[in-house]
Each structure stands twice: as C-alpha cells, then as structure tokens.
Amino acid sequence: MRQTILAVLSLSAIAALLTGCGGDMVLLNSKGPVAEGQSNLMLTAIYLMLLVVIPSALMALWFGWKYRASNKDADYKPTWAHSTAIEVVVWGIPVIIIGILAALTWWGSHKYDPYRPLESDKAPLTVQVIAEQFKWIFIYPEQGIATVNEMRFPEKTPVSLRITSNFTMNSFFIPALGGQIYAMAGMQTHLNLLADELSPAEGFRGFSSNYSGYGFSQMRFRAHSVTDAQFAEWVSAVKAGNGTSVNPEAVQKTVLDQAEFQTLKDGDRSKHQIEALVARATTPEEKAKAEAMKPYPTKPHPVTYYSSVEPKLFESVINKYMSNYHGADHTATVGHEAAASEAHAGVEHATVAGE
Structure with a gap:
C-alpha cells in the first residue's frame, strides 16, 4: 500500500x-x-x-x-482461478x-526527422556548427562571417544546420526550437529548425546535452531569433568589424582562419589534473611541462564575432579526421576535385558555346 x-x-x-x-x-x-x-x-x-x-x-x-481484513461483506472466493473479461x-x-x-x-x-527540410516560403539559412573544446563555433558560409557562442537568424526562416565536432562527441540542443542531435568528429549531422517568433532579449538557451569532459558545463550559447532587417544589420556590422554595436558584450575580431581556429582550443587539462601531474612529476622536465599546461575554463568563452572566414574551414575540420582514418590527406583531394569540377564545367561551357 x-x-x-x-x-x-x-x-x-x-x-x-x-x-x-x-x-x-x-x-x-x-x-x-x-x-x-x-x-x-x-x-x-x-x-x-x-x-x-x-x-x-x-x-x-x-x-x-x-478486501481489507475488517470488511466482512467482501466476497471470498478461494477457488477462483480465471476471468475472461x-x-x-x-x-x-x-x-x-x-x-x-x-x-x-x-x-x-x-x-520530425532532423534531416528533413522544413516547408517554408523563405529560402533556408545555412549555418555550419563546430563543437570545439569547450565552446560552439557558428560559420555562416553565405554571409562570410563566423561567431563563437552566439547564433542569430531571422524569425520564420528555416535554419539548416550542418554540425560536426573538433574533439569528442557532443550534442547540440536548443530546447525551445527542437530536439538534440549529436556532433561527432569526422562526421556531419543535419538539423533543421525554425522560430515562429522573436526570441527574448537574452535569446533562446542552447547547450551541449552530452557530457564531454571537465569543461562540459561551459558549452552554453544563445540563439537569437530576430527580424529580417535586424539580421541584415547584424551581418553588415560584423562584416564591417563593428559587431559590438549590436552586442556590446561581444568581442570583435577579423578573420577566422586555421591559425585563429587553433587558438580557440581552451586548456590542456582540468585544474585538478594539472595539480596531480605536478605532484607526481619525477623529473624537473616533467614538472615544468605540467606547470606549463593551461587549465580548462571555468566560465563560457565570450561571444566573439569574425568579420570573415577562411573558405572551406568547416570541411577541413571533417576531412582532418577522415584523412587520419583512411591514412591519406583528403584536404588536398577536396581541392583537387573542386579544381577538376571547375575545369570540367569550363570545358562543357566551351563545348556548348562552340555548338
């Protein structure tokens, strides 16, 4: 009971x-x-x-x-065995x-298949998402800009997300807009979302819903649903190096290239792990190496805007892991295939013109 x-x-x-x-x-x-x-x-x-x-x-x-013991009026059927009803x-x-x-x-x-495109009169906005240690990087290939820990998009416009990871497995999740989907190194997952209305001033909450290490709790970002005019204004401001005019708390930088991308990896070990390595060091070299390590962050990476992005940065992150898997450098292959495709298109164009 x-x-x-x-x-x-x-x-x-x-x-x-x-x-x-x-x-x-x-x-x-x-x-x-x-x-x-x-x-x-x-x-x-x-x-x-x-x-x-x-x-x-x-x-x-x-x-x-x-059928309590004190209820003497209850039916008592010790031979009862079956009831079809x-x-x-x-x-x-x-x-x-x-x-x-x-x-x-x-x-x-x-x-509600996350790969299924959403029906809308508006063309979808493509955003490439990279789960970095321990932050989220958003690349807008059509606009030529990038952000860290902030995503903006027009309301009532489908957002087509292409998601991967540059370290361990994570899970991309904006609860107010849709379900979670995994971000995995060497792979690309898709997620299609749409906001029916403007977001609050602080934006919709976004985070990683898959534990990925000591800095996991810092993998938080904000997703802002804005008007078409506000989105265009924000893109123009970021491209002009003046993104802080829209978000004064953000950090404005110039280009997100491979060199800058490498600097976005925060820390080598947790604070406790570094202290343990220093304590267990048996030689001065080991101790110096441990002391030189950077601890993982204890708060989310600040919102950062990049006015331009190195072409195919997102693809290079995926190919880096695929090339290791197959034992070959696929980055060069991608460039060769692109050049071959362009040459093939030129030949076809010349052929048609000649005809």
Whole structure:
C-alpha cells in the first residue's frame, strides 16, 4: 500500500511539472514548429500511458480498501482461478495503446526527422556548427562571417544546420526550437529548425546535452531569433568589424582562419589534473611541462564575432579526421576535385558555346 501511495504522489508531482508549475518548462514551451510537434508527441504518449497507470493505481487503492481484513461483506472466493473479461481488459487495452504508440512513433520519426527540410516560403539559412573544446563555433558560409557562442537568424526562416565536432562527441540542443542531435568528429549531422517568433532579449538557451569532459558545463550559447532587417544589420556590422554595436558584450575580431581556429582550443587539462601531474612529476622536465599546461575554463568563452572566414574551414575540420582514418590527406583531394569540377564545367561551357 505504501508503495502504491508513493507511486500516486510521484505521478501527481510529474503531472504538476508538466503543466508548467515550478519553473520554465522549456520543452513544453516551444517557439517553433519542430519543438511544438515533438512536445505534442511527448504529451500524447504520456496521456496514453496514463490511461493504464491511473486506473491501475486507483484500482490498487480500491482493491486494498474493499478486501481489507475488517470488511466482512467482501466476497471470498478461494477457488477462483480465471476471468475472461479481466484477461481481455488487462491484455487488450495495453496492446491497443502500444499499437497506437508504435504508429505515433513511426509517423513522428518521419515527420520530425532532423534531416528533413522544413516547408517554408523563405529560402533556408545555412549555418555550419563546430563543437570545439569547450565552446560552439557558428560559420555562416553565405554571409562570410563566423561567431563563437552566439547564433542569430531571422524569425520564420528555416535554419539548416550542418554540425560536426573538433574533439569528442557532443550534442547540440536548443530546447525551445527542437530536439538534440549529436556532433561527432569526422562526421556531419543535419538539423533543421525554425522560430515562429522573436526570441527574448537574452535569446533562446542552447547547450551541449552530452557530457564531454571537465569543461562540459561551459558549452552554453544563445540563439537569437530576430527580424529580417535586424539580421541584415547584424551581418553588415560584423562584416564591417563593428559587431559590438549590436552586442556590446561581444568581442570583435577579423578573420577566422586555421591559425585563429587553433587558438580557440581552451586548456590542456582540468585544474585538478594539472595539480596531480605536478605532484607526481619525477623529473624537473616533467614538472615544468605540467606547470606549463593551461587549465580548462571555468566560465563560457565570450561571444566573439569574425568579420570573415577562411573558405572551406568547416570541411577541413571533417576531412582532418577522415584523412587520419583512411591514412591519406583528403584536404588536398577536396581541392583537387573542386579544381577538376571547375575545369570540367569550363570545358562543357566551351563545348556548348562552340555548338
């Protein structure tokens, strides 16, 4: 009986939380069609499962009360063994619910596939995302700019994200706009999002939902949904080296190239690991090497704007790991293939002109 009461109280607490009590239930406070659809699927699944859980809990309480030892009016049937009606209920209803859940899961998996482009009258904005140690880098290939720990995009415009990692596995997540998707070294994952409305002044919360080391808690960023005019103004300001006019707390820099990209790796070990290496050092060289290490950050990297980006920087991050895997440098291959493609296009153009 005590366990049943605890179960009912737990379900009541969960139900209260799902109604929005007790804080910002961002998963149920969606700001885009993807997050809204996923939230509705989750709530539908919970309601269907409660069709079994709530009656079971109520019947457990009722049976315990009805057949208590002091109730002399309760039916006593020591030879009872089977009831077809009970078997139909306890097996039939769960089977029906599981079937409905299976159908919803199949439909939702295709409807809200993160790789599936969103339907819209506006052309999607492409953003390349790199999970760096321990920060997020956003490259806008069409605009020729890049940012660290901040993403901006126009409202009601599909955002096509191409995501990879430059160290261990992470998980890209903006709860108000959609589900999470993994960022993995040497691989590219896709995520399509859209904001139905403008974000608050502080932006939507974004972070890594996959533990990736001592600096994991610092992998936080802000996603700002703005008007088309505000987005164009921001892009122009960043390209002109004046991004701080839009965000005074940001740091404005010039170009994000390979040299600058290497400097974005924060730290070598955690503070405790460095102290342990220094304590265990057996030679002056080992101690000096350990003392020279930089500790991981204890706060997120400041928002940084870059007025230009080295071409194909995102692709080079992926190819770096793929070349190691296959034992060859694919960076040169990509450049060779691009040049060959351009030459082939030139030949075709000349052929058509000659005809």
